[in-house]
Amino acid sequence: MADLDVKPTESIDQGVAFQSVDDLNAGVLGVYAAVSTSTISVSSLLSDEAMWPLENNTNRGTQTFSWKQDGLTADVIVAWANYYQVLDRANRILEVIDNVYATTLESDTKRQLKGELLALRAFCHLELLRHYAVDYKPASMGIPLMLRSEVGKPGRDTVRRVYEQINIDLAAAKSLIPAGFSNKNRITNMAVSALQARAALWQQDWDAAITASTEVIDAMPLADRTEFPDVWLDRSNAGVIWKLKREAQDAKFGDFYRDGANRVLFAPSFKLISTFDAANDVRFDAYIKDLAPGEPERRWTVNKYVGGQAALVNLADIKLFRVAEMYLVRAEAYAAKGVTGLASGTKDLNDLRAQRINGYLPQVFATPADLLEAVLLERYKELAFEGHRYFDLRRKERNIERWAADVAQAPTALTLTPDDRAYYLPIPARERQANENVSQHPKYP
Structure with a gap:
């Protein structure tokens, strides 16, 4: 036994x-x-x-x-x-x-x-x-x-x-x-x-x-207009209550919207884009980017999860x-x-x-x-x-x-x-x- x-x-x-x-x-x-x-x-x-x-x-x-x-x-x-x-x-x-x-x-x-x-x-x-x-x-x-x-x-x-x-x-x-x-x-x-x-x-x-x-x-306090862009580059936690930290070894959430080959998989809808005052609303550039500015065919992409470190693209922290x-x-x-x-x-x-x-x-x-x-x-x-x-x-x-x-x-x-x-x-x-x-x-x- x-x-x-x-x-x-x-x-x-x-x-x-x-x-x-x-x-x-x-x-x-x-x-x-x-x-x-x-x-x-x-x-x-x-x-x-x-x-x-x-x-x-x-x-x-x-x-x-x-x-x-x-x-x-x-x-x-x-x-x-x-x-x-x-x-x-x-x-x-x-x-x-x-x-x-x-x-x-x-x-x-x-x-x-x-x-x-x-x-x-x-x-x-x-x-x-x-x-x-x-x-x-x-x-x-x-x-x-x-x-x-x-x-x-x-x-x-x-x-x-x-x-x-x-x-x-x-x-x-x-x-x-x-x-x-x-x-x-x-x-x-x-x-x-x-x-x-x-x-x-x-x-x-x-x-x-x-x-x-x-x-x-x-x-x-709320993140103000100066702080806000840095929140999405992981350079500031202004206005963030709870987030999921993302490191190099973590799965890349951001590639749901744009993959590592720079291919746009899902883009901001034209309907959503139309709601912003692109010139004055700080959220527009923080959330949305045109990869082909000036071209007849615009390449809109979600910019929110790209992050601010070139070596960690698509690994921005997830703000819950x-x-x-x-x-x-x-x-x-x-x-x-x-x-x-x-x-x-x-x-x-x-x-x-x-x-x-x-x-x-x-x-x-x-x-x-x-x-x-x-x-x-x-x-x-x-x-x-x-x-x-x-x-x-x-x-x-x-x-x-x-x-x-x-x-x-x-x-x-x-x-x-x-x-x-x-x-x-x-x-x-x-x-x-x-x-x-x-x-x-x-x-x-």
């Missing part, structure tokens, strides 16, 4: 993998390392912020951009596998963290690490809900919550139940992460507030959205949360509260625009509905290529409307409505094969 009592050498049981606070920290870094950028690419492919230029002959993204995705389409199912992998990693550490010994000097760090894991769990559940919920009504089917690392066959929890867990995890995280922790490559206390603000916006909890976004706005989003969250929440919020919401929108547009003159909006339309337009511009546009249109149940010039390479319908199947994302086919309890989106067979 002694021969059978041999411990495996190719893996380590999680019960003994974490013996110290240093071990915990290494494990938490591993959780961060698994966070995907697929939300950005999915949003660009499905919405009206990107176009497919003629030079993209790679067939990359074809099915999704053409609104023909299904449960086998890699672009739309990758988020499911990724975020549940991150949840699995986080839950494995959460299951043992309380039993790991910490000295008196290490106890605060251990609390912080637990807070980061809970916030990461909330972030992943929110991202999964944004992608795969049937819709965003509280009683509708959301996604399976994953609160333990285990093999099972869970069904969908309701949207309401998922939000409840997100709120619970974020509240706990906020009590554990010290205010003095300021590493923008990780989830700080301010990042938790930003997460709470985004989650509250999706829940249409306007008061909570205002409270959480105000905490961030009061603590962190910025203060600018908080201004837009608060402005939308004020608009949703009606006439009583009109002045405050207008001020937030004007304050943001003043830091982006040279010579900007503050606007006045006659009604909260007018303000809301302006906020949604500003989200289209300010948060372009950051993984918001498709999900913003979905949560507002708006049609996705493209210009004909933006689909010349992939002729398809110009309008996608909430009645259309492709408006939604399917549960991956392999997940359905392995787990009959997780129901497919009703728009998919």
